Amino acid sequence: DAGVIQSPRHEVTEMGQEVTLRCKPISGHNSLFWYRQTMMRGLELLIYFNNNVPIDDSGMPEDRFSAKMPNASFSTLKIQPSEPRDSAVYFCASSLVPFGGGQETQYFGPGTRLLVL
């Protein structure tokens, strides 16, 4: 398996522009997570999906952020409009949650390094 795939790997954009980050989870996994990592705040969970349904988006910073998972093999995280403080590394992770809930291993993608000028 190719693992979790994220694109683009690097993104440089100007303040006010729309940014779309993409993720393809590992085939067969039923949970998908979006994280943001910065030196100041560490690793923050933004949102996660179970069976393509958003379960908890309490970590999404504000209305400028939105995430979708139209099918089991694709998810997007969109920032519109982007701001310099959004500069960070954004990770997507997937896992297979057993029946009844709980959490097992999460598999992380390589991340998208976003710089907003």
Added chain:
Amino acid sequence: SQQGEEDPQALSIQEGENATMNCSYKTSINNLQWYRQNSGRGLVHLILIRSNEREKHSGRLRVTLDTSKKSSSLLITASRAADTASYFCATDAGSTSGSRLTFGEGTQLTVNP
């Protein structure tokens, strides 16, 4: 403070020495996991220990869990320069948190050759 706090924040040792990192948490958990992150990369799962387990080994890694103290430790024996990375603990608190893991802030380990 956050669920899953690692201690120390940074650790520097010589190759061949053992490295011990600690993690404390606040709520009851189903399991606790340790991840490694090399610079510029995503996190990689190392080991998972369940709440009914006290110790687990995987190669040069040894993890202990003390649920009465709400703490865990990760021991890396005979460290190598390639072990240089950040190490994170993550807790699964079960149904109260849905399917999410809560990550600590990490320990930066430097192994000097």
